[in-house]
Amino acid sequence: MKRFLSLCGVLLLVWALPASAFTPISSPDVSYLASTTYIDPSAISNFAGVTSISDGVMTVSFVDPGSGAPVDMLKVTAPTHWLTWSEDPHS
Secondary structure (H helix, E strand, C coil): CHHHHHHHHHHHHHHHCCHHHCCCCCCCCHHHHHCCCCCCCCCCCCCCEECEEECCCCEEECECCCCCCECCEECCCCCCCCCCCCCCCCC
Protein backbone atom coordinates (compact mmCIF):
# COMPACT_ATOMS: atom_id res chain seq x y z
CA MET A 1 0.00 0.00 0.00
CA LYS A 2 2.88 2.36 0.83
CA ARG A 3 4.42 1.74 -2.59
CA PHE A 4 1.08 2.44 -4.28
CA LEU A 5 0.63 5.70 -2.38
CA SER A 6 4.18 6.75 -3.25
CA LEU A 7 3.55 6.04 -6.93
CA CYS A 8 0.31 8.05 -6.75
CA GLY A 9 2.25 10.95 -5.23
CA VAL A 10 4.82 10.89 -8.04
CA LEU A 11 2.10 10.68 -10.69
CA LEU A 12 0.21 13.56 -9.10
CA LEU A 13 3.38 15.64 -9.04
CA VAL A 14 4.04 14.94 -12.73
CA TRP A 15 0.40 15.56 -13.64
CA ALA A 16 0.47 18.93 -11.87
CA LEU A 17 3.35 20.20 -14.01
CA PRO A 18 2.33 22.33 -16.98
CA ALA A 19 2.51 20.64 -20.39
CA SER A 20 5.12 23.21 -21.41
CA ALA A 21 7.50 21.65 -18.84
CA PHE A 22 7.83 18.60 -21.11
CA THR A 23 9.52 18.56 -24.50
CA PRO A 24 8.72 15.42 -26.49
CA ILE A 25 11.75 13.93 -28.25
CA SER A 26 10.38 11.67 -30.97
CA SER A 27 13.74 11.00 -32.61
CA PRO A 28 16.77 11.91 -30.47
CA ASP A 29 19.69 13.27 -32.47
CA VAL A 30 23.41 13.14 -31.69
CA SER A 31 23.44 16.47 -29.85
CA TYR A 32 20.52 15.43 -27.62
CA LEU A 33 22.14 12.10 -26.80
CA ALA A 34 25.43 13.86 -26.00
CA SER A 35 23.65 16.13 -23.50
CA THR A 36 21.89 13.37 -21.54
CA THR A 37 22.95 10.48 -19.32
CA TYR A 38 21.81 6.93 -19.91
CA ILE A 39 22.00 4.56 -16.96
CA ASP A 40 21.80 0.98 -18.23
CA PRO A 41 19.32 -1.09 -16.18
CA SER A 42 20.19 -4.42 -17.87
CA ALA A 43 22.24 -5.67 -14.90
CA ILE A 44 19.16 -5.46 -12.65
CA SER A 45 17.18 -8.72 -12.62
CA ASN A 46 13.53 -8.62 -13.65
CA PHE A 47 11.18 -8.23 -10.70
CA ALA A 48 14.02 -6.93 -8.51
CA GLY A 49 13.15 -4.03 -6.24
CA VAL A 50 15.73 -1.23 -6.29
CA THR A 51 15.90 2.07 -4.41
CA SER A 52 18.54 3.55 -6.72
CA ILE A 53 20.38 2.99 -9.99
CA SER A 54 23.87 4.18 -10.90
CA ASP A 55 26.33 4.23 -13.77
CA GLY A 56 29.27 4.72 -11.39
CA VAL A 57 29.26 8.50 -11.89
CA MET A 58 25.60 9.49 -11.46
CA THR A 59 23.11 7.87 -9.09
CA VAL A 60 19.34 8.25 -9.31
CA SER A 61 17.52 7.46 -6.06
CA PHE A 62 13.82 6.72 -5.73
CA VAL A 63 12.28 8.37 -2.68
CA ASP A 64 8.87 9.11 -1.28
CA PRO A 65 8.27 12.82 -2.01
CA GLY A 66 6.47 13.31 1.30
CA SER A 67 8.85 11.63 3.73
CA GLY A 68 12.08 11.36 1.74
CA ALA A 69 12.20 7.64 2.59
CA PRO A 70 13.64 5.25 -0.04
CA VAL A 71 11.05 3.54 -2.24
CA ASP A 72 11.55 0.18 -3.97
CA MET A 73 10.96 0.45 -7.70
CA LEU A 74 10.27 -2.85 -9.46
CA LYS A 75 12.22 -3.51 -12.66
CA VAL A 76 10.06 -5.13 -15.33
CA THR A 77 11.20 -5.52 -18.94
CA ALA A 78 8.67 -4.84 -21.72
CA PRO A 79 7.41 -6.75 -23.65
CA THR A 80 8.85 -9.90 -22.05
CA HIS A 81 7.24 -9.42 -18.64
CA TRP A 82 5.07 -6.36 -19.19
CA LEU A 83 2.81 -7.02 -22.16
CA THR A 84 0.95 -3.71 -22.41
CA TRP A 85 1.55 -0.13 -21.34
CA SER A 86 -1.90 0.14 -19.82
CA GLU A 87 -4.94 -1.99 -19.15
CA ASP A 88 -8.43 -1.03 -18.02
CA PRO A 89 -9.33 0.24 -15.49
CA HIS A 90 -5.84 1.76 -15.04
CA SER A 91 -5.70 3.62 -18.35
